[in-house]
Amino acid sequence: MSNENKSKNIIMNEEEQSLLLNHDYDGIEEFDYPLPSWWVGTFIGGVVFAAFYILYYSFAGGPSLQDEYNHKMAEVNKVREEQSKLVGKFQPDQYQAWIVNKDADEKALEVYEENCLSCHEEKGKGDIGPNLTDKYWKNLKKADAEEIYQFIIVGNEDAGMPAWGDVLSKEELFAAVKYVISIKNTNVPGKEAEGEVIE
Numbered sequence: 749m750s751n752e753n754k755s756k757n758i759i760m761n762e763e764e765q766s767l768l769l770n771h772d773y774d775g776i777e778e779f780d781y782p783l784p785s786w787w788v789g790t791f792i793g794g795v796v797f798a799a800f801y802i803l804y805y806s807f808a809g810g811p812s813l814q815d816e817y818n819h820k821m822a823e824v825n826k827v828r829e830e831q832s833k834l835v836g837k838f839q840p841d842q843y844q845a846w847i848v849n850k851d852a853d854e855k856a857l858e859v860y861e862e863n864c865l866s867c868h869e870e871k872g873k874g875d876i877g878p879n880l881t882d883k884y885w886k887n888l889k890k891a892d893a894e895e896i897y898q899f900i901i902v903g904n905e906d907a908g909m910p911a912w913g914d915v916l917s918k919e920e921l922f923a924a925v926k927y928v929i930s931i932k933n934t935n936v937p938g939k940e941a942e943g944e945v946i947e
């Protein structure tokens with residue numbers, strides 16, 4: 749049966765007639781609707797974009813993933829450096845002013861529990877890290893606020909003590925120092941003494 753013959757039995761408007769494809773599968777016919785323009789537009793846009801993308805990244809020296817990573821890491825390192833310059837120098841006045849604020853004790857405990865407890869244990873009695881409550885110190889000569897502050901910033905990574913200068917803010921470092929000072933010479937039984945006596 750030809751299209752014309754069929755079309756006689758089905759009510760079709762003129763547009764539909766013109767869209768009817770010239771084939772017939774066991775009586776099933778189909779229209780040839782054009783794809784929606786948004787779809788065609790997106791498709792062509794995608795092809796054009798891909799062409800430029802491949803040209804730029806594969807042939808025209810566009811940055812590789814590694815380049816982008818290096819670039820971002822350079823930025824991160826710059827920020828870190830600036831931060832450690834900021835926290836690097838111990839300012840006794842700032843420290844003294846900070847430790848008398850009303851939330852200082854709470855903050856000190858909080859910072860200790862979040863960052864130090866895992867190695868130095870409850871009340872500083874020591875486990876992976878040394879007992880911080882005896883008068884023996886491995887890394888320090890005076891064990892005053894300034895020296896503790898400087899040590900926490902750089903740590904001793906080879907021996908398992910992380911560097912906190914890039915991790916904690918200045919306030920958090922003050923809090924950690926305050927906590928360490930507060931448990932100094934409390935002689936909590938725990939890890940055996942290491943290092944030299946500092947009276």
Ligand code: HEC
Pocket residue numbers: 859860863864865866867868876877878880884885886887888896899900904907908909910912924925928942943
């Ligand atoms: C991953 C385990 C670990 C964490 C977490 C850790 N420490 Fe340590 N810490 C150590 C080890 C190990 C040492 C001993 C390093 C050495 O032998 O020189 C140490 C040493 C120290 C010392 C010097 C002790 C001495 O006798 O010289 C201080 C002070 C200290 N840590 C404070 C802190 C503070 C404050 C925090 C939290 C901000 C902290 N530590 C978090 C493992 C840790």
